[in-house]
Amino acid sequence: MDGVHDLGGKQGHGPIDVHEPVEPFHSEWEARAWALSKSIGGGAPDITIDWWRHVRETTIPVDYLTRPYLDSWLETDMVTLVDSNLCTVEELATGKSATPAATKAISISVADAIAMNRASATDFSRPFESKPKFVAGNQVIAHQNTSPGHTRLPGYVRGRTGKIYEHHGAHLFPDSVAKGIDKAEHLYTVAFAARDLWSESQNSTDVIFLDLWESYLDSR
Structure with missing residues (x-):
């Protein structure tokens, strides 16, 4: 999308910090945000990665430029879930489901989760x-x-x-x-x-x- 969301090559945002710590996340909530996004496949199952990106690019400019990166991911995930009628805004706000579970929850190891993620790569x-x-x-x-x-x-x-x-x-x-x-x-x-x-x-x-x-x- 043309607009503030296309930041490549733009000036006025200060230098890029190339001395990030080696840890993959800055805080615990970022790790949880990443895990939640990956566990739901980056949004609703009936959307494509390009539709997900389009949804993210409809974020109002001030929100897009100030919201932490992975928080922006979660915002986009939640919008697609509501848009696909998989949950409601009220359920997201309260953190409690008002509808029966679609499937039974399962517990998997970190190693299994990593293996599943690697196997889920899409050929375009x-x-x-x-x-x-x-x-x-x-x-x-x-x-x-x-x-x-x-x-x-x-x-x-x-x-x-x-x-x-x-x-x-x-x-x-x-x-x-x-x-x-x-x-x-x-x-x-x-x-x-x-x-x-x-x-x-x-x-x-x-x-x-x-x-x-x-x-x-x-x-x-």
Whole structure:
């Protein structure tokens, strides 16, 4: 989505702290938030990851920018659960279910939980009959189009020239899947020179690699 939720390449938010502690969570509630999110699969079972991201991107800007990261995750999970009629706002507010349990609760070990999480990875690749529009080495330019919904095309590369680094076959197209449309497109890794993206990087040799779908790109 275009707006405050697309923070990539934006200025004015201060330096990024690259000296985070080695512990995976800052406090106990974050660990519990992570566990809750993973235990319900990141939201209601009838939604896709792209719809989940779209829901998160509808958070009002001041809330999105000030709410802790994993707290924002939980907020999104809860919205999708209510939207899918799996629970009510009242149940979430009280922490007590007002409906019979759908299944019997089970107890599993941490090792089993980790194994289940690893086994739950989703393959988003799809067979595709049409040939890719681009091959490695082609010069491309990213679209400048804005998007009223979810998109994986960050604002800082729009209208900028890059080079196809690799083709990955066809994968589900997030912009469509977020709307419930099962559509696939060719997916590429595109290399952008940092000096072509930000004026203060004119002497930089850094390169940014982004995975972008075919409809995001035009021939240069």
